[in-house]
Amino acid sequence: xxxxxxxxxxxxxxxxxxxxxxxxxxxxxxxxxxxxxxxxxxxxxxxxxxxxxxxxxxxxxxxxxxxxxxxxxxxxxxxxxxxxxxxxxxxxxxxxxxxxxxxxxxxxxxxxxxxxxxxxxxxxxxxxxxxxxxxxxxxxxxxxxxxxxxxxxx
Amino acid sequence: xxxxxxxxxxxxxxxxxxxxxxxxxxxxxxxxxxxxxxxxxxxxxxxxxxxxxxxxxxxxxxxxxxxxxxxxxxxxxxxxxxxxxxxxxxxxxxxxxxxxxxxxxxxxxxxxxxxxxxxxxxxxxxxxxxxxxxxxxxxxxxxxxxxxxxxxxx
Amino acid sequence: xxxxxxxxxxxxxxxxxxxxxxxxxxxxxxxxxxxxxxxxxxxxxxxxxxxxxxxxxxxxxxxxxxxxxxxxxxxxxxxxxxxxxxxxxxxxxxxxxxxxxxxxxxxxxxxxxxxxxxxxxxxxxxxxxxxxxxxxxxxxxxxxxxxxxxxxxx
Amino acid sequence: xxxxxxxxxxxxxxxxxxxxxxxxxxxxxxxxxxxxxxxxxxxxxxxxxxxxxxxxxxxxxxxxxxxxxxxxxxxxxxxxxxxxxxxxxxxxxxxxxxxxxxxxxxxxxxxxxxxxxxxxxxxxxxxxxxxxxxxxxxxxxxxxxxxxxxxxxx
Amino acid sequence: xxxxxxxxxxxxxxxxxxxxxxxxxxxxxxxxxxxxxxxxxxxxxxxxxxxxxxxxxxxxxxxxxxxxxxxxxxxxxxxxxxxxxxxxxxxxxxxxxxxxxxxxxxxxxxxxxxxxxxxxxxxxxxxxxxxxxxxxxxxxxxxxxxxxxxxxxx
Numbered sequence: 001x002x003x004x005x006x007x008x009x010x011x012x013x014x015x016x017x018x019x020x021x022x023x024x025x026x027x028x029x030x031x032x033x034x035x036x037x038x039x040x041x042x043x044x045x046x047x048x049x050x051x052x053x054x055x056x057x058x059x060x061x062x063x064x065x066x067x068x069x070x071x072x073x074x075x076x077x078x079x080x081x082x083x084x085x086x087x088x089x090x091x092x093x094x095x096x097x098x099x100x101x102x103x104x105x106x107x108x109x110x111x112x113x114x115x116x117x118x119x120x121x122x123x124x125x126x127x128x129x130x131x132x133x134x135x136x137x138x139x140x141x142x143x144x145x146x147x148x149x150x151x152x153x154x
Numbered sequence: 155x156x157x158x159x160x161x162x163x164x165x166x167x168x169x170x171x172x173x174x175x176x177x178x179x180x181x182x183x184x185x186x187x188x189x190x191x192x193x194x195x196x197x198x199x200x201x202x203x204x205x206x207x208x209x210x211x212x213x214x215x216x217x218x219x220x221x222x223x224x225x226x227x228x229x230x231x232x233x234x235x236x237x238x239x240x241x242x243x244x245x246x247x248x249x250x251x252x253x254x255x256x257x258x259x260x261x262x263x264x265x266x267x268x269x270x271x272x273x274x275x276x277x278x279x280x281x282x283x284x285x286x287x288x289x290x291x292x293x294x295x296x297x298x299x300x301x302x303x304x305x306x307x308x
Numbered sequence: 309x310x311x312x313x314x315x316x317x318x319x320x321x322x323x324x325x326x327x328x329x330x331x332x333x334x335x336x337x338x339x340x341x342x343x344x345x346x347x348x349x350x351x352x353x354x355x356x357x358x359x360x361x362x363x364x365x366x367x368x369x370x371x372x373x374x375x376x377x378x379x380x381x382x383x384x385x386x387x388x389x390x391x392x393x394x395x396x397x398x399x400x401x402x403x404x405x406x407x408x409x410x411x412x413x414x415x416x417x418x419x420x421x422x423x424x425x426x427x428x429x430x431x432x433x434x435x436x437x438x439x440x441x442x443x444x445x446x447x448x449x450x451x452x453x454x455x456x457x458x459x460x461x462x
Numbered sequence: 463x464x465x466x467x468x469x470x471x472x473x474x475x476x477x478x479x480x481x482x483x484x485x486x487x488x489x490x491x492x493x494x495x496x497x498x499x500x501x502x503x504x505x506x507x508x509x510x511x512x513x514x515x516x517x518x519x520x521x522x523x524x525x526x527x528x529x530x531x532x533x534x535x536x537x538x539x540x541x542x543x544x545x546x547x548x549x550x551x552x553x554x555x556x557x558x559x560x561x562x563x564x565x566x567x568x569x570x571x572x573x574x575x576x577x578x579x580x581x582x583x584x585x586x587x588x589x590x591x592x593x594x595x596x597x598x599x600x601x602x603x604x605x606x607x608x609x610x611x612x613x614x615x616x
Numbered sequence: 617x618x619x620x621x622x623x624x625x626x627x628x629x630x631x632x633x634x635x636x637x638x639x640x641x642x643x644x645x646x647x648x649x650x651x652x653x654x655x656x657x658x659x660x661x662x663x664x665x666x667x668x669x670x671x672x673x674x675x676x677x678x679x680x681x682x683x684x685x686x687x688x689x690x691x692x693x694x695x696x697x698x699x700x701x702x703x704x705x706x707x708x709x710x711x712x713x714x715x716x717x718x719x720x721x722x723x724x725x726x727x728x729x730x731x732x733x734x735x736x737x738x739x740x741x742x743x744x745x746x747x748x749x750x751x752x753x754x755x756x757x758x759x760x761x762x763x764x765x766x767x768x769x770x
Contacts, residue, residue, distance in 0.1 A: 008293045013307045015294035036286065037293040039278045042234065042250055046241035053245060067304075071254065074231055077536055080504065082238035084544035087508035088551060089242060091515060096504055100533065107307040114307075124501045132498065139470045139499040140477035150529075153475045153569040153576075162447050167461045169448035190440065191447040193432045196388065196404055200395035207399060225408065228385055236392035243396060261461040268461075316755045321769045323756035344748065345755040347740045350696065350712055354703035361707060379716065382693055390700035397704060415769040422769075539690055542658065546698035549662035550705060553669060558658055562687065586655045594652065601624045601653040602631035612683075615629045615723040615730075 002129055003032045005051030005060035011040040012065035013107075014114035016097060020061050023122035028130065041066060041075055041098075045082030052090045059129055060094045063118060068102040076100070093128055097121045099146065117146030156283055157186045159205030159214035165194040166219035167261075168268035170251060174215050177276035182284065195220060195229055195252075199236030206244045213283055214248045217272060222256040230254070247282055251275045253300065271300030310437055311340045313359030313368035319348040320373035321415075322422035324405060328369050331430035336438065349374060349383050349406075353390030360398045367437055368402045371426060376410040384408070401436055405429045407454065425454030464591055465494045467513030467522035473502040474527035475569075476576035478559060482523050485584035490592065503528060503537055503560075507544030514552045521591055522556045525580060530564040538562070555590055559583045561608065579608030618745055619648045621667030621676035627656040628681035629723075630730035632713060636677050639738035644746065657682060657691055657714075661698030668706045675745055676710045679734060684718040692716070709744055713737045715762065733762030 004024060008017030021033055034055050038047045041064040051057040062083055066076035076098055087094050097118055104110035124145070127134045142150035158178060162171030175187055188209050192201045195218040205211040216237055220230035230252055241248050251272055258264035278299070281288045296304035312332060316325030329341055342363050346355045349372040359365040370391055374384035384406055395402050405426055412418035432453070435442045450458035466486060470479030483495055496517050500509045503526040513519040524545055528538035538560055549556050559580055566572035586607070589596045604612035620640060624633030637649055650671050654663045657680040667673040678699055682692035692714055703710050713734055720726035740761070743750045758766035 010289055010292040010295055010297035012294045013296035013304055015306075017293050035290065037289040038247075038282070039249070039275070039289070039297070039299070042238060043247060045238050046245065046247055049242055050245055073536075074227075075234075077540065078231065078234045078238060080537075080540045081235065081543065082242065084504060084507050084540060085239065085547065086242055088511055088544065088548055091508065091512055093500075093505060093508055095501070111307045121501070128500070135472055135499040135501070136497065138472040139479050140474045141472055142475035143472035143501070145501070150475055152477075153573045164443055164446040164449055164451035166448045167450035167458055169460070171447050189444065191443040192401075192436070193403070193429070193443070193451070193453070196392060197401060199392050200399065200401055203396055204399055228381075229388075232385065232388045232392060235389065236396065239393065240396055265461045318751055318754040318757055318759035320756045321758035321766055323768070325755050343752065345751040346709075346744070347711070347737070347751070347759070347761070350700060351709060353700050354707065354709055357704055358707055382689075383696075386693065386696045386700060389697065390704065393701065394704055419769045535690075539694065542691075542694045543697065546658060546661050546694060547701065550665055550698065550702055553662065553666055555654075555659060555662055557655070583655070590654070597626055597653040597655070598651065600626040601633050602628045603626055604629035605626035605655070607655070612629055614631075615727045 001030055001032055003034060003055070003057045004125060004129070005048065005055065005057035006033060006035045006063070007044050007047045007051060007060060008037055008063040009040050009044065010037060012063065014065065014111050016063035016065065016099070016114050016118040019115045019118040020063060020097070020122045023119040024126065027123065028126050041079040044079055045086045048083065048094045049086040049090060052092045059092060059125055061097055061121060061125055062094050063097040065114065066098055066100050095121050095125050113146045120145035155184055155186055157188060157209070157211045158279060158283070159202065159209065159211035160187060160189045160217070161198050161201045161205060161214060162191055162217040163194050163198065164191060166217065168219065168265050170217035170219070170253070170268050170272040173269045173272040174217060174251070174276045177273040178280065181277065182280050195233040198233055199240045202237065202248045203240040203244060206246045213246060213279055215251055215275060215279055216248050217251040219268065220252055220254050249275050249279050267300045274299035309338055309340055311342060311363070311365045312433060312437070313356065313363065313365035314341060314343045314371070315352050315355045315359060315368060316345055316371040317348050317352065318345060320371065322373065322419050324371035324373070324407070324422050324426040327423045327426040328371060328405070328430045331427040332434065335431065336434050349387040352387055353394045356391065356402045357394040357398060360400045367400060367433055369405055369429060369433055370402050371405040373422065374406060374408050403429050403433050421454045428453035463492055463494055465496060465517070465519045466587060466591070467510065467517065467519035468495060468497045468525070469506050469509040469513060469522060470499055470525040471502050471506065472499060474525065476527065476573050478525035478527065478576050478580040481577045481580040482525060482559070482584045485581040486588065489585065490588050503541040506541055507548045510545065510556045511548040511552060514554045521554060521587055523559055523583060523587055524556050525559040527576065528560055528562050557583050557587050575608045582607035617646055617648055619650060619671070619673045620741060621664065621671065621673035622649060622651045622679070623660050623663040623667060623676060624653055624679040625656050625660070626653060628679065630681065630727050632679035632681070632730050632734040635731045635734040636679060636713070636738045639735040640742065643739065644742050657695040660695055661702045664699065664710045665702040665706060668708045675708060675741055677713055677737060677741055678710050679713045681730065682714060682716050711737050711741050729762045736761035
């Protein structure tokens with residue numbers, strides 16, 4: 001029984017954590033999922049670290065949706081830096097799933113992008129935990145999450 | 155008896171710590187509030203860490219009001235980075251409540267925004283400590299603090 | 309007998325450390341002041357940490373004067389980040405006193421600003437060490453160092 | 463038998479890890495190469511740290527290909543910062559091999575650049591491990607990886 | 617016998633480490649100099665930390681020459697941040713000697729600037745180790761390395 005953590009926010013405008021959990025359950029057997037919700041992106045790093053150190057998660061997904069302003073971009077940068085630091089302090093992967101509001105043209109596309117990226121990264125989490133050879137085989141293949149793959153050059 | 159820390163600054167132009175304390179007292183029973191005031195935002199990270207490690211706070215609010223200049227934005231960035239680092243070093247949430255002076259049109263709106271955001275985040279602190287299920291239920295709902303909620307997409 | 313550290317630079321164009329020391333001596337009894345001078349701002353973080361860990365300082369002032377170029381702004385940012393990290397590693401306040409050369413119109417104003425800010429922050433150091441209630445009473449009052457106070461919003 | 467780690471991504475659009483491994487095998491005897499592939503650049507720091515601490519690698523190559531957008535540049539910055547932190551936490555070199563998509567005019571040049579830089583840095587890894595005197599002899603010589611050497615001034 | 621480390625790069629276009637070593641030897645008796653060369657600036661932080669922790673250096677010089685592009689500026693920033701972190705982890709000074717290629721008008725000036733700054737900082741290293749009172753006496757004097765001193769404001 002492997003334990004996977006999911007940390008998301010009340011700030012995000014789509015239930016990214018729900019999509020990730022649903023995807024994980026559909027592809028993996030014998031996993032336990034622990035969820036926690038925090039107010040905003042900057043609360044994610046410590047929330048993830050607590051999931052790892054206090055709740056025994058072997059890997060965590062950190063899902064957030066930065067707004068379109070410069071201030072929001074800076075928040076995302078600070079959160080990302082913290083998530084990397086949390087990983088280095090715990091020797092544990094935390095897969096960041098951020099969807100910037102201005103990546104989408106409208107609300108409909110934003111919802112679709114958020115759902116797809118959350119699900120695509122849930123697959124990555126599954127691979128990191130259970131099927132690293134699937135990632136290894138795709139090294140340098142231009143894989144994307146939420147959008148079409150860019151594909152390899154040439 | 156749970157202990158909550160509140161760290162604010164003499165630089166801020168509104169008594170954000172006072173608003174946060176007032177809100178916490180109005181919604182929570184059986185809490186002890188410890189307050190400390192430092193000169194500016196960059197003094198907040200170590201002040202919060204000391205509240206946690208030397209005063210036994212289980213969660214801390216860090217309240218500040220960055221000015222409108224580029225230099226002020228950079229100060230806020232440095233303070234935020236430090237607050238995240240402090241959380242990771244202590245496995246304890248520090249809720250950052252920053253109101254940028256240029257978020258408001260005039261002093262009146264600035265005061266109103268600072269008060270409301272401080273109170274809204276005091277509610278978040280209460281939820282993190284006592285009612286995590288309330289945050290969980292609002293995952294992906296586009297919640298904001300100080301302004302109207304953005305709401306979920308669609 | 310409380311020990312206060314003062315770290316300054318040969319890069320700065322005003323004797324900020326001297327002003328800070330003079331102010332501290334005029335307002336505090338029973339203190340011991342340790343001074344160290346390094347070449348530039350980026351040397352301040354480790355100099356301050358050594359004052360704390362190797363010389364027993366209970367609080368330190370870090371004084372510097374960033375130049376007007378982009379490169380100088382980046383140096384200041386790196387130094388500030390390091391000073392915050394040093395504080396978190398030692399649970400000790402380091403009060404950063406930076407005067408950006410382009411904050412002043414001419415050399416005369418620069419000297420005046422550097423002196424006043426150094427002295428104002430020396431007062432803050434004194435308060436953090438001996439009179440925290442004076443800071444607490446000024447929470448949210450829009451206090452500034454080196455310039456006139458902005459004052460609280462109404 | 464020295465152990466070298468190679469960490470690359472599925473995001474990259476060229477098999478940089480493959481090129482690095484091929485080069486290492488062609489120039490070094492008595493080495494063991496461990497490879498791991500992660501989704502994106504921000505997953506590299508902890509992947510490298512695990513190769514060092516959990517798999518016994520003496521040195522690691524971290525290969526990635528940042529996209530052309532501002533958001534991608536920021537990701538690369540966050541990953542680089544994490545890679546440096548990972549090195550400091552382990553006292554072990556991690557050679558970063560990043561090829562920015564906008565360094566090349568077209569796909570053909572991008573592939574060529576990615577291959578050459580990966581191979582050139584594999585040579586650097588070999589030197590760091592087995593022939594530090596070769597690096598020492600080239601101090602200040604304007605060496606580049608993937609492009610022509612800039613050469614020394616004068 | 618005090619041990620001084622010198623770390624430089626093959627990326628730099630001038631033998632800055634050689635100039636620093638030559639200067640140190642000309643002004644100091646009873647010192648031992650350890651040198652290491654790495655490919656680029658981002659490899660300097662861990663190289664310096666290893667000189668301190670594994671080779672017993674009491675102080676280290678980190679010499680590099682960032683190129684003129686935005687990407688190069690970001691590399692320099694990442695390296696600087698890492699050098700400060702390395703200092704804080706070891707309580708040891710690492711004197712950063714970076715010469716940005718675009719500080720000079722042409723190659724001739726670049727070589728001259730790189731040599732002079734390396735030598736000037738070698739003097740600073742000597743002072744930090746043997747004559748801190750010389751730095752103390754120059755506090756606030758507007759000292760520069762590689763260019764003329766700015767001098768104190770009047």
